[in-house]
Amino acid sequence: MAMVAARAGVSGQTVSRVVNDSPRVDPATRERVERAMADLGYRPHRAARALRTGRSQTIGLVVTTLATVGNSRMLQATAEAAAERGYALTLVTAGDSVADAFERLAEQEVDGAIVLNEASALVPAAERPAGLRLVVVDAPGSADLAVVHSDHAGGAAVATAHLLGLEHETVHHLAGPADSFAAAERERGWRSALADAGIEPPAVVRGDWSAEAGHAAGDALSAASAVFCANDQMALGLLRALADAGRSVPKDVSVIGFDDVPDAANYRPPLTTIRQDFAALARRAVDLLVADIEGAAEGAASAVVVPTLLVERSSTR
Structure with missing residues (x-):
């Protein structure tokens, strides 16, 4: 640190402030110190800093x-x-x-x-x-x-309301695991949107977040015209199950997922979903x-x- 201070033409305290990202250093001085650190290959010693700061x-x-x-x-x-x-x-x-x-x-x-x-x-x-x-x-x-x-519940409610707005009589739900907070909140949002529309919720079909679970749910959801899936992976499996059964998405069935995984735009068809940030x-x-x-x-x-x-x-x- 003393070598950095000498090279930058500043005090050791100024170098310390730069190292600890203190706002009490003007930009030109900070740039000079950082350049000196780079030239000398200086790196803060994590163990020594931990001893000094307790962190x-x-x-x-x-x-x-x-x-x-x-x-x-x-x-x-x-x-x-x-x-x-x-x-x-x-x-x-x-x-x-x-x-x-x-x-x-x-x-x-x-x-x-x-x-x-x-x-x-x-x-x-x-x-x-x-x-x-x-x-x-x-x-x-x-x-x-x-x-x-x-906002799991809010996102699920928006997804359900979107499907109802497409003139589906009801919306089925492919839910996540019963012990999951996110799954419970998404189910709560789905139920809330149906209740607001005066619709009795259909029986929940439950999966384990995997695409395999979504595919396995195909039989239980074979008569549905709209499905809100608790995540995109299960939606992917459901899309394959519906295709295997000869049902066209979205002509025969509308499907919405949750998460907006990077591949969702490349599903067949590209998946409507709720994006988590x-x-x-x-x-x-x-x-x-x-x-x-x-x-x-x-x-x-x-x-x-x-x-x-x-x-x-x-x-x-």
């Missing part, structure tokens, strides 16, 4: 699986959002015990953790190491936890956690809800 500049991410599209996209988005804030990311997988995952993170001295989707349901019953700051994604609002989730979800979760870590949080947030968006394509008539 490791690392956050944990807890998942039960990366096999689902939502979790893998959230991993990517969270890694990018953490890097933008100057934090590294440590990934741990939890089986039936989130408490074990928390202990592993505590041993690695992370500053806090984000818990994703299916793992979030295990948090209330889990014992947490003292001082481990948490943000959970896709969980009910809580007085003692910061929560971030998409995974980048915004990750950014809000990281911002909440970093604010807590750095002492800038203004009290516990019960829930931050990220809006969703209807994307119209060719799978609805």
Whole structure:
């Protein structure tokens, strides 16, 4: 650091402020210091900084699986959002015990953790190491936890209302797992939209988020004229099942998914769906956690809800 200061013609304190991204450095001086750092190959020593600040500049991410599209996209988005804030990311997988995952993170001295989707349901019953700051994604609002989730219910209601607006008499629902917060919220939105229209909901057909489950649901939904699927993967399987049964989408059946995965526009036909903003979800979760870590949080947030968006394509008539 002394060599950087000498090369840039500034004090060691100024170099420290640049390294710690302090706003108390004018742009020209910051540029000169950063150029000197690059010329000398200077890198801040993470372990030394942790000893000085009491923070490791690392956050944990807890998942039960990366096999689902939502979790893998959230991993990517969270890694990018953490890097933008100057934090590294440590990934741990939890089986039936989130408490074990928390202990592993505590041993690695992370500053806090984000818990994703299916793992979030295990948090209330889990014992947490003292001082481990948490943000959970896709969980009910809580007085003692910061929560971030998409507007699952609102998006589902919009999807259902869109199908009813196409003059379908009712809308069937291919739902996600019964123990999933996101699936329950999407089912709630579907039911709410039907109730607003004075329509008794048909029996729910339930899947496990996979395209295989969507295909298997084809028989149960063979007579439907409109289906709202709880995610795009199940919608993909359902599209194949309907084609196998000789039913045309959207001529005979309208289908809407949820998520707007990157391939949704290339389904056959291109899928009308509800878009989740995974980048915004990750950014809000990281911002909440970093604010807590750095002492800038203004009290516990019960829930931050990220809006969703209807994307119209060719799978609805």
